[in-house]
Amino acid sequence: SQQGEEDPQALSIQEGENATMNCSYKTSINNLQWYRQNSGRGLVHLILIRSNEREKHSGRLRVTLDTSKKSSSLLITASRAADTASYFCANYNNNDMRFGAGTRLTVKP
Amino acid sequence: KAGVTQTPRYLIKTRGQQVTLSCSPISGHRSVSWYQQTPGQGLQFLFEYFSETQRNKGNFPGRFSGRQFSNSRSEMNVSTLELGDSALYLCASSPYSGRSSYNEQFFGPGTRLTVL
Numbered sequence: 001s002q003q004g005e006e007d008p009q010a011l012s013i014q015e016g017e018n019a020t021m022n023c024s025y026k027t028s029i030n031n032l033q034w035y036r037q038n039s040g041r042g043l044v045h046l047i048l049i050r051s052n053e054r055e056k057h058s059g060r061l062r063v064t065l066d067t068s069k070k071s072s073s074l075l076i077t078a079s080r081a082a083d084t085a086s087y088f089c090a091n092y093n094n095n096d097m098r099f100g101a102g103t104r105l106t107v108k109p
Numbered sequence: 110k111a112g113v114t115q116t117p118r119y120l121i122k123t124r125g126q127q128v129t130l131s132c133s134p135i136s137g138h139r140s141v142s143w144y145q146q147t148p149g150q151g152l153q154f155l156f157e158y159f160s161e162t163q164r165n166k167g168n169f170p171g172r173f174s175g176r177q178f179s180n181s182r183s184e185m186n187v188s189t190l191e192l193g194d195s196a197l198y199l200c201a202s203s204p205y206s207g208r209s210s211y212n213e214q215f216f217g218p219g220t221r222l223t224v225l
Contacts (some may be wrong), residue, residue: 033213042113042199042216043152088152096165097142097214099152 006089006103014108019076021103023089024069030092032065034074037086037102046074046087081109110135113217115200121223127188130220134181134202140164141183142214143175146197155198158183159205187222195224 007022031050035043062075086102114133143155154167158177175185201214
């Protein structure tokens with residue numbers, strides 16, 4: 001079974017707009033990671049945030065973590081058509097990685 | 110460094126057959142994990158190997174097995190294939206730095222298995 005749940009399941013925006021995806025999880029975590037997957041291919045790691053961090057930035061990506069609410073959000077600013085992909089949150093707990101169901105992001109040119 | 114490679118990329122089998130998938134991790138990575146991805150169940154953890162030992166196993170039947178060699182390359186085997194085993198099988202490697210923190214995983218392109 002999956003550990004996390006992403007919200008929304010699908011998101012469609014115009015190029016240049018911001019995209020926000022949320023992730024909730026059920027148990028305590030060591031860290032939480034976000035991955036991107038282009039259609040039917042392998043996942044690419046985007047960013048890792050540790051349980052004692054609240055916010056992290058990487059280029060156009062901003063991730064927040066609220067351990068009290070067991071939730072995280074991924075913000076992609078100034079989106080591009082190339083950002084079209086599925087985005088997954090994953091957390092490491094008890095020595096295995098659990099992935100959420102993913103958010104399918106479509107960025108229209 | 111070369112990325113994670115998986116072979117074969119595509120595979121078609123029939124029910125009852127067995128299949129072996131191969132994964133070569135990034136040079137220097139000692140941890141290899143396997144995942145099954147299906148539209149219905151999403152990404153599910155199969156197992157993880159480190160230094161030729163299985164460290165963790167997901168909730169899959171015994172038909173799914175794996176192993177890791179001394180050069181960190183890994184194989185997974187599925188015996189008595191069922192239609193529901195049709196999926197994208199992803200391998201990921203990771204530099205291992207201890208149980209208190211878990212590094213990012215580097216994924217291969219996957220093997221698309223179709224069971225007829």
